[in-house]
Amino acid sequence: MDTHLTIEIYSSSTQLPNNWNDLAVDNVFLRKEYLEILEKSAPNNMSCHFIGFFNEEKIVGIALSQFLDLNKLESFGERDKCIKTSVRNIIFKNFCSHVLIIGNNMLSGQNAYYFSDSIDKIHALKTLKIASEQLKSLFLKKGFKVHITTFKDFSKEEMPNFQLAGFQDSYQFSTQPNMLFDIPDHWKKEQDYIDTLSKKYRDQYKRARKKAEGIVKRKMNLEEIIKHEDTIYELYHHVAKNAHFNTFFLPKNHFRTFKESLKDKFLFYGYFLDEKLIGFNTIIKNGEVMDTYFLGYDDTIQREKMLYLNMLYDIVAYSINKGFKEIVFARTALEIKSSVGAKPQEMFGFMKHSNSIIDLAIDKVFCYLDPEVVWQERNPFK
Known part of the structure; x- marks a missing residue:
């Protein structure tokens, strides 16, 4: 199987190939129409890029990335007014304010990518990781150093492919369930x-x-x-x-x-x-x-x-x-x-901090990024 893949990164939905939607048949959140919505009405602290994967001239994969500048945020959430919340806000402003997400932070579930059955999934994920590095370089040229890179939201069944694709050096986390x-x-x-x-x-x-x-x-x-x-x-x-x-x-x-x-x-x-x-x-x-x-x-x-x-x-x-x-x-x-x-x-993801010292304690950072909510599961059925 020929799995040599090249990457194109698009900053506007108008640049997308005409046949982009051929790969987004099963997911409205990867279709051009939805990506146009993100472009016209994304939150003001978010910028989106769209990634095309090509085998020779043929498009064989599509993906979405979102960059968040948390310094532009008026509030991280006001329900919990406590010392922990104050500490979280200080940590965010200084060490975690620039976040690159491969996926969609506005939705739950796997809305990050779709790859054609004609290509090897593990190789495709390796290429997706390369795309994230290219995006980090792109933002650095604009004056934004990406602090955290995260890939979200994936099911348990998808985890082995990520491990085989070289994500072992990233912190694997579990978010609130979908x-x-x-x-x-x-x-x-x-x-x-x-x-x-x-x-x-x-x-x-x-x-x-x-x-x-x-x-x-x-x-x-x-x-x-x-x-x-x-x-x-x-x-x-x-x-x-x-x-x-x-x-x-x-x-x-x-x-x-x-x-x-x-x-x-x-x-x-x-x-x-x-x-x-x-x-x-x-x-x-x-x-x-x-x-x-x-x-x-x-x-x-x-x-x-x-x-x-x-x-x-x-x-x-x-x-x-x-x-x-x-x-x-x-x-x-x-x-x-x-x-x-x-x-x-249960949903999983991967996270890595650009600072190698902070990355050693990324699990502590994650506790602030996704505060745990204690809840009791109910069963309403007979």
């Missing part, structure tokens, strides 16, 4: 889901639905998203700012840009009380998989109306009704997501 909800083939409507719940969780479902009485849920089109853009951003920003940890904040035009580019593949649901927008959630159709995306809500109403839990139930119902096979619920609010039926999938 919460996945499998939809059995025989479920055709929401009632099929409700019927499988144990009494305790069926009661939780009924209580949540009763609490939400008076709230009107509405699928919003592009014009409505633009009309409510200021409120949408306030609701999103409130939730994002109060997270345990943040490495970026979306710009105000992000959801509008998503709707313009992905159209019916991107669904935006607004939740209204007395005609006032009090919350929203977003979901993305990715083949047979439904990916949950960002949301926002008014915290005072959220608690009283169990709004977040109702959003999760709405996503489950929609995905069942429309014949999806799986929902990717990502890696926040783990316990409440498990209470509706999502199961944790």
Whole structure:
């Protein structure tokens, strides 16, 4: 098998080869349309590059990289106000503020690359590592020294290939799990889901639905998203700012840009009380998989109306009704997501610091990068 690969690094989606999407058939998050969204509405502390892998003239692999400048961040997350958080912020500013990610920091799951079956996967991963070194040189020329290089989010099954591709010199870490909800083939409507719940969780479902009485849920089109853009951003920003940890904040035009580019593949649901927008959630159709995306809500109403839990139930119902096979619920609010039926999938990655002394203690640095969340897994089914 001829596995001589060359690399092309693109700074704009307009430079991508015409047949780029041929390799992104199964993943909307590697398609040109999505990469254009990143270009037009990425967080202001993020810059993206797209990597093409070629065997002679033929494109045989595609990958995404994101560079984060954490010095531009207004906050790393304000929920935990303590000494540890202050120490974390000092460490970040001085030693970890320039992060190169091979993958997508805005999503959970393997959205880093796709390689054709015609090439050797281990050789492809070795070449991906070479691409990361080329990107570091590219940023150095621009005056940014990359502190940390990280490859994320991979399943346990993918780990042996990384080890064989020479990643032993990098710190292997495990992140918060990705919460996945499998939809059995025989479920055709929401009632099929409700019927499988144990009494305790069926009661939780009924209580949540009763609490939400008076709230009107509405699928919003592009014009409505633009009309409510200021409120949408306030609701999103409130939730994002109060997270345990943040490495970026979306710009105000992000959801509008998503709707313009992905159209019916991107669904935006607004939740209204007395005609006032009090919350929203977003979901993305990715083949047979439904990916949950960002949301926002008014915290005072959220608690009283169990709004977040109702959003999760709405996503489950929609995905069942429309014949999806799986929902990717990502890696926040783990316990409440498990209470509706999502199961944790352990995800792995690799990390290396450019300073060899700090790299010896990279496991300590990682504790600040991905603070551990203690949670209890639930099983809502009979």
